[in-house]
Amino acid sequence: xxxxxxxxxxxxxxxxxxxxxxxxxxxxxxxxxxxxxxxxxxxxxxxxxxxxxxxxxxxxxxxxxxxxxxxxxxxxxxxxxxxxxxxxxxxxxxxxxxxxx
Amino acid sequence: xxxxxxxxxxxxxxxxxxxxxxxxxxxxxxxxxxxxxxxxxxxxxxxxxxxxxxxxxxxxxxxxxxxxxxxxxxxxxxxxxxxxxxxxxxxxxxxxxxxxxxxxxxxxxxxxxxxxxxxxxxxxxxxxxxxxxxxxxxxxxxxxxxxxxxxxxxxxxxxxxxxxxxxxxxxxxxxxxxxxxxxxxxxxxxxxxxxxxxxxxxxxxxxxxxxxxxxxxxxxxxxxxxxxxxxxxxxxxxxxxxxxxxxxxxxxxxxxxxxxxxxxxxxxxxxxxxxxxxxxxxxxxxxxxxxxxxxxxxxxxxxxxxxxxxxxxxxxxxxxxxxxxxxxxxxxxxxxxxxxxxxxxxxxxxxxxxxxxxxxxxxxxxxxxxxxxxxxxxxxxxxxxxxxxxxxxxxxxxxxxxxxxxxxxxxxxxxxxxxxxxxxxxxxxxxxxxxxxxxxxxxxxxxxxxxxxxxxxxxxx
Numbered sequence: 001x002x003x004x005x006x007x008x009x010x011x012x013x014x015x016x017x018x019x020x021x022x023x024x025x026x027x028x029x030x031x032x033x034x035x036x037x038x039x040x041x042x043x044x045x046x047x048x049x050x051x052x053x054x055x056x057x058x059x060x061x062x063x064x065x066x067x068x069x070x071x072x073x074x075x076x077x078x079x080x081x082x083x084x085x086x087x088x089x090x091x092x093x094x095x096x097x098x099x100x101x
Numbered sequence: 102x103x104x105x106x107x108x109x110x111x112x113x114x115x116x117x118x119x120x121x122x123x124x125x126x127x128x129x130x131x132x133x134x135x136x137x138x139x140x141x142x143x144x145x146x147x148x149x150x151x152x153x154x155x156x157x158x159x160x161x162x163x164x165x166x167x168x169x170x171x172x173x174x175x176x177x178x179x180x181x182x183x184x185x186x187x188x189x190x191x192x193x194x195x196x197x198x199x200x201x202x203x204x205x206x207x208x209x210x211x212x213x214x215x216x217x218x219x220x221x222x223x224x225x226x227x228x229x230x231x232x233x234x235x236x237x238x239x240x241x242x243x244x245x246x247x248x249x250x251x252x253x254x255x256x257x258x259x260x261x262x263x264x265x266x267x268x269x270x271x272x273x274x275x276x277x278x279x280x281x282x283x284x285x286x287x288x289x290x291x292x293x294x295x296x297x298x299x300x301x302x303x304x305x306x307x308x309x310x311x312x313x314x315x316x317x318x319x320x321x322x323x324x325x326x327x328x329x330x331x332x333x334x335x336x337x338x339x340x341x342x343x344x345x346x347x348x349x350x351x352x353x354x355x356x357x358x359x360x361x362x363x364x365x366x367x368x369x370x371x372x373x374x375x376x377x378x379x380x381x382x383x384x385x386x387x388x389x390x391x392x393x394x395x396x397x398x399x400x401x402x403x404x405x406x407x408x409x410x411x412x413x414x415x416x417x418x419x420x421x422x423x424x425x426x427x428x429x430x431x432x433x434x435x436x437x438x439x440x441x442x443x444x445x446x447x448x449x450x451x452x453x454x455x456x457x458x459x460x461x462x463x464x465x466x467x468x469x470x471x472x473x474x475x476x477x478x479x480x481x482x483x484x485x486x487x488x489x490x491x492x493x494x495x496x497x498x499x500x501x502x503x504x505x506x507x508x509x510x511x512x513x514x515x516x517x518x519x520x521x522x523x524x525x526x527x528x529x530x531x532x533x534x535x536x537x538x539x540x541x542x543x544x545x546x547x548x549x550x551x552x553x554x555x556x557x558x559x560x561x562x
Binding site: 020021026030039058061063066067075086 | 118121122125126130133134135141148149153159160165168169171172173175176180181185188189191194195201203205206208212213218220221316317320323327328342343345346347348349350351352353356357360443450451453457466
């Protein structure tokens with residue numbers, strides 16, 4: 001455990017700072033934007049796709065079970081990202097339209 | 102190559118930070134979304150290049166590309182087709198996808214059999230358990246919001262959940278101390294199945310009205326699962342993206358709880374405030390019914406009108422009629438405001454999105470806190486499809502399940518007209534005391550019928 005901490009010290013500092021930053025950047029969000037913000041944040045959490053790609057590269061091309069699981073996971077990750085950003089865009093475009101009037 | 106990856110990840114991280122920042126300000130939100138999306142595309146492309154550059158085209162790469170293309174198309178179609186009222190379900194469903202991805206990631210990692218240190222095993226399993234629970238929980242939340250799943254609250258569920266929670270500690274503990282005669286893959290599969298069950302049991306008892314809070318919480322969990330996987334892979338963009346969402350999600354969850362005056366623990370426990378048995382529900386409430394014509398006359402003579410929209414308005418698809426009514430009243434020099442309860446709709450801000458869809462101007466939307474003290478300035482308040490958010494029991498009856506929830510003080514305006522289909526109770530299942538007030542009248546009708554009726558009457562007047 002201690003070894004892990006020593007080896008990954010920078011990572012842990014990074015993690016802690018990011019936690020506070022994450023809270024700080026959305027602290028002043030008005031209620032009107034809660035839903036789009038949640039949806040946009042949800043899309044960002046789809047960055048797990050990067051992990052799915054990394055692991056897909058390590059899989060033995062003969063291991064069909066892992067390949068299937070991997071393909072599904074890439075699909076799910078992409079769906080999270082694409083769906084998330086598109087749907088947020090759609091919500092926000094409604095706010096945009098009326099401003100032109 | 103390493104430099105390219107690092108720089109791209111840095112840019113992507115900045116785009117996430119700025120994206121989230123912009124998403125929380127009304128004028129820049131649109132750019133924020135595009136910015137974060139662009140950062141994401143960059144991160145994914147660079148990862149693809151760095152992982153597969155220089156190798157011959159493998160089946161792995163082809164499968165990835167296939168999954169990405171279909172995923173994008175399906176995601177685009179789903180988001181294009183969704184009704185705005187069904188938005189919260191869809192967000193929940195997309196969140197489930199992310200959680201599912203995190204779970205499968207853990208399973209694959211275990212199957213690869215890389216013998217990691219016990220610290221990385223703990224990371225792997227934490228990410229897996231959180232991801233799996235978030236997946237199944239989000240699916241249940243989706244089904245609840247879509248009206249396909251009812252609340253279930255039994256002692257059994259409570260006990261099983263606790264046993265599962267303990268098992269998440271015990272099973273990895275036994276494995277790490279070599280007391281478990283099972284392989285890494287089996288243990289991982291067992292943990293993910295248990296976590297899937299836990300996710301279901303976690304959301305099942307939670308009331309439908311608390312679903313927004315739950316979605317926000319699950320969203321935050323998916324972020325944390327992502328960050329944990331990121332530490333495992335030593336991947337900065339996964340850590341950053343994941344933990345931003347994790348942290349922001351928790352803050353958002355707490356903000357929503359505050360808006361409903363519910364503690365996060367009460368929500369998770371599936372509890373309502375108070376004893377749940379209202380002391381005053383024996384007294385008969387005397388209701389005064391009114392007609393469309395009468396209401397139209399009232400509106401025609403009013404100087405200042407408040408509209409309190411609720412989810413019922415959205416379900417009836419009456420937002421557009423609402424904005425037409427507003428236009429007609431404004432022609433007659435009547436001031437019209439929409440008063441939005443923080444949790445109107447099924448998600449905070451959901452009502453704002455729905456009204457924006459109907460071209461209601463941002464300036465016309467008033468947040469509850471800003472106008473609550475000035476409610477007596479309104480000549481007529483029309484409540485459409487909302488119930489609990491205007492129920493004075495929240496202020497008066499300590500035994501009411503909704504006691505303590507901030508409400509719109511509609512009863513303070515000169516007259517209140519509640520448009521309602523029947524005498525059914527609100528989402529929280531409580532009698533509405535407002536109906537017994539002298540200045541309150543009920544207009545029994547479908548929201549759409551009532552609004553178009555009012556519009557027609559007003560045109561003639």
